[in-house]
Amino acid sequence: MPLPPALRSLIRSTPTIAPVPHRAVISVTGSQAAEFLNGVVASSVPSSPDAHFYTAFLQAQGRVLHDAFMHSYATPEGKKGYLLEFDSRPSEAQPLLTMLKRFVLRAKVKIRDVSEQYDVWAAWGSENEQAWETERQWDYSRSGAVEPVWNDQIPWGVSSGPLQDRRGVGMGARVLARKGDRPQGYSSYDAVSSDDYVRHRILHGVAEGSTDMNPTQAFPMDSNLDFMGALDFRKGCYVGQELTVRTYHTGIVRKRIFPVLLQGQGSSPLMLPLASGTDIRLRNVVTTSEAAFRPRPRGTGKLLTSIDGVGLALLRLEHVFAAETGHSQFYIDGPASSSSEDSSVCITTWRPDWWPDVRLVTE
Structure with missing residues (x-):
């Protein structure tokens, strides 16, 4: 289903800029910076050194460590490099700076933390941020993985302009500004x-950072990194490639992150905060004659980020199919101390207009 009508008023369509919380920035420079990064990230580094891009770092077992933006830039000496922007919150994953330095070996690169120099901002809602958006085209695989087909050669923009955030239509631009300053031009x-x-x-419908992609636990396609443009299934060797490519060719994507509406009693949006990692359960609402439609009761979903009655949740696709066809309903258990007979929170999924036709696994 598309965005529920009750939520349309929450969309800001006027020119807007906001700071992005919990971000760190690492500088990667040197004559072999692009070659070095191409061996450790899950997408292909653009051939043009001026091109920005979005990518992910995976562990050897194919699970997500970090999703990251790569801002192409030039050093004061005029040398090309990248400013790597990622979630700075502590997690079970090895610190990204430490991991990158471990892979340097003899590569001619210089890696340093420059987080104290930059703030990260998001801008959206103006004609400037809408100009580069076109109707999405998709490449579907038998496994359920989905890739965007970019008709332009540099979809994320170049160093002379802002990074075009094309993880989702309408996301706008990603901007780095000097610490404490508001970005110029906004x-x-x-x-x-x-x-x-x-x-x-x-x-x-855009997942981001360690809350949505649990480091060392989340799989890249489960986290929608494929159709957000962070994965290349055809490039050469990189960390985590073997399992990722095997899943693409011979596996099945059984989970996805979906945007959800959280409603309490009376069908009003739930404004109280809910903890990340809260279990989302499924109850069947079918008759005995329709028992064949019931999904197998295995596992639960997980609520990830949530705010003001909306959130992102990791859900099994067979459960989403059952909920969308009216045979089941997602819910979160209410507090045990509640005196109400039904204090549970009702969970309703939707699909943003820009999303591909996500395959719903029912077998």
Whole structure:
């Protein structure tokens, strides 16, 4: 189903800029910077050194460590390099700076933490951020993996302009600014809070960072990194390639992250915060004659990021199929201390308009 009508008023369509919380920045420079990165990231590094891109770092077992933006830039000496922007919150994953330095070996690269120099902002809602968007085209695999087909050669933009955030249609631009400064060229934009940015990406169905992609646990296709443009299934060797490519060719994608509406009693949006990792359960609402439609009761979903009655959740596709066809319903158990007969939270999924036709596994 598309965005529920009750949530359309939450979409900000005027020029807006917001700080992006919990971000760190690493500088990767040197004559072999692109070659070095191409061996450790899950997407192909663009042939043009001026091109920005979006990617992911995986562990050897094919699970996600970090999703990251690569901002192409030039050093004060005029040398080309990348500013790697990623989630800075502590997790079970090895710190990214430490991991990258471990892979350097004899490569001619210089890696350093420059987080104290930059703030990260998101901008959206103006004609500038809408100009590069075109109707998405998709390449589908038998496994259920989905890739965007870019008709332009540099979909994420170049160093002379902002990084075009094409993880989802309408996401806008990603901007790096000097620490403490507002980005230049955005003085006429409405400045909003980081919570507004989180709500913005949830409404557009875009997962981000360690809360949505549990480091060392999440699989890249489960986290929608394939149709957000962070994976290349045809490039040469990189860390985590073997399992990722094997899943693409011979496996089945059984889970995805979906945007969800959280409703309490009376069908009103639930404004109280819910903890990340909260279990989402499934109850069947079919009659005995329709028992064949019931999904097998295995596992639960997980609520990831949530704010003001909307969120992102990792769900089994067979359960989503049952819910979308009206045979089951997602819910979260209410507090045990509640005196209400039914204090559970109702969970409703939707699919953003830009999404591909996600295969719903029912076997």
